[in-house]
Amino acid sequence: MSNHSYDVAVVGAGVFGAWTAYQLSRAGAAVLLIDAYGPANSRASSGGESRIIRMGYGQDSIYTRMSQSSFASWQELFARINRPQLFQQTGVLWLAREKDSYCEATLKTFQQNNVKFERLEQGELKRRYPQLELDQISWGILEPDSGILMARQAVQAVVAEAIGSGVAYLAAAIRPVDNGEERQTTSQSKLESIWTTSGDEIVAGKFIFACGPWLPKLFPGLLGGLIHVTRQEVFFLGVPAGDDRFSSPGMPTWMDINELIYCLPNLDNRGFKIAIDKHGPQFDPDTGERIVNPESISAIRTYLTRRVPLLAEAPVVESRVCQYENTSNGDFLIDRHPGFENAWLVGGGSGHGFKHGPAVGEHVALLISGSAKGELRFGLATKEQVQQRKVF
Ligand SMILES: Cc1cc2nc3c(=O)[nH]c(=O)nc-3n(C[C@H](O)[C@H](O)[C@H](O)COP(=O)(O)OP(=O)(O)OC[C@H]3O[C@@H](n4cnc5c(N)ncnc54)[C@H](O)[C@@H]3O)c2cc1C
Numbered sequence: 001m002s003n004h005s006y007d008v009a010v011v012g013a014g015v016f017g018a019w020t021a022y023q024l025s026r027a028g029a030a031v032l033l034i035d036a037y038g039p040a041n042s043r044a045s046s047g048g049e050s051r052i053i054r055m056g057y058g059q060d061s062i063y064t065r066m067s068q069s070s071f072a073s074w075q076e077l078f079a080r081i082n083r084p085q086l087f088q089q090t091g092v093l094w095l096a097r098e099k100d101s102y103c104e105a106t107l108k109t110f111q112q113n114n115v116k117f118e119r120l121e122q123g124e125l126k127r128r129y130p131q132l133e134l135d136q137i138s139w140g141i142l143e144p145d146s147g148i149l150m151a152r153q154a155v156q157a158v159v160a161e162a163i164g165s166g167v168a169y170l171a172a173a174i175r176p177v178d179n180g181e182e183r184q185t186t187s188q189s190k191l192e193s194i195w196t197t198s199g200d201e202i203v204a205g206k207f208i209f210a211c212g213p214w215l216p217k218l219f220p221g222l223l224g225g226l227i228h229v230t231r232q233e234v235f236f237l238g239v240p241a242g243d244d245r246f247s248s249p250g251m252p253t254w255m256d257i258n259e260l261i262y263c264l265p266n267l268d269n270r271g272f273k274i275a276i277d278k279h280g281p282q283f284d285p286d287t288g289e290r291i292v293n294p295e296s297i298s299a300i301r302t303y304l305t306r307r308v309p310l311l312a313e314a315p316v317v318e319s320r321v322c323q324y325e326n327t328s329n330g331d332f333l334i335d336r337h338p339g340f341e342n343a344w345l346v347g348g349g350s351g352h353g354f355k356h357g358p359a360v361g362e363h364v365a366l367l368i369s370g371s372a373k374g375e376l377r378f379g380l381a382t383k384e385q386v387q388q389r390k391v392f
Helices: 015-026 061-080 103-111 122-128 151-164 213-218 294-307 354-369
Strands: 003-011 031-035 051-053 092-097 117-121 141-145 147-149 168-172 193-195 202-208 228-237 254-255 261-264 274-275 316-326 333-336 341-346
Touching: 003 015, 015 031, 015 151, 015 341, 015 354, 031 151, 031 202, 051 061, 051 354, 061 103, 061 151, 092 103, 092 151, 103 141, 117 122, 122 193, 122 254, 151 354, 202 354, 213 316, 213 341, 261 294, 274 294, 316 333, 333 354, 341 354
Parallel strands: 003 031, 003 202, 031 168, 092 254, 202 341
Antiparallel strands: 051 147, 092 141, 117 141, 193 202, 228 274, 228 316, 254 261, 261 274, 333 341
């Protein structure tokens, strides 16, 4: 490796690294993409079956606009590679309480950004979705064009496209870059190379670290306290035989934002998916055991008894343990490393990053070429040690 120099080495082939490598290569750079376990592997945050793409973000319109632009890029990619089924247009429904500042702000953002939506009053919700009990729900917002990205397959498709456009791919694990000491200095030097755990040196002009929940392991001194990795559980429940009320289009994807729960219809016959968005306990992405807790199963059954009684006793047919890599408030981390003028940190997806892969990749490509300024909200300086989630 040491005798081959690339313009850019991207470490991490999750959704952020894959799109970044792809966009850089399309812009003409010689790119090396490296991953320890493979694109969208079982441990990666991007490794799930499905991820929601929605435009609603309350008052955080920056993410609405990124989602709009990413949506177009995903669609364009899937059309070009002739795999339109990697996006499933289920619609995304927001369940709102009578006074609901998040959903009210979402409506405003939709109007300002020309997002297609329908406001549905309780009667209309009941008529369209008789499978849902509307306990505490007074109205809703439907994003008819939004839906689900088939996550793992989509990332693998981006990596295949990236390789097709000239990106070199290397299966290797990169050693930690900082030695665990907190950096006090703001003076910048150049990062000449990085090293794999098997002792190969990788030389490149610029380095991008898109290592998701592993970022604190590569930079324990800098990011140890700034990215909080939490264990998150996902359940797939078997739907009743011959019953299409839990499949699209009978059931949309829906967000019960006030209860921090979201659900997906039965896609690809994997079952009805339900997940708890509340942050779980701390988790190690390498060594963490990925077996769900029985208490979580009872919690989702208690919830379903109120919201979808027909599925309250449905069997768990599959489950997954994944992790969020949370910044203090949920804003992404996309910034230059304070100690290296030619290294950038890209992560902090915080449980909502997947959909934004294309916009993140595009932003990073412009950022490192000097054609765009960093977004303040993504800056390292705005990240705190104490968790106070603001972006949902
Ligand atoms: C249960 C769950 C549900 C979610 N739901 C949604 C959703 O509905 N919509 C949405 O938009 N987002 C959602 N997200 C968030 C989204 O999945 C993440 O924000 C996104 O996948 C993060 O991507 P990433 O590329 O930053 O990280 P990752 O996908 O984790 O990729 C990092 C990669 O870096 C590699 N790596 C790490 N260390 C090294 C090393 N030392 N050397 C080489 N390679 C290394 C890893 O192997 C990995 O492949 C969800 C997340 C979870 C866990």
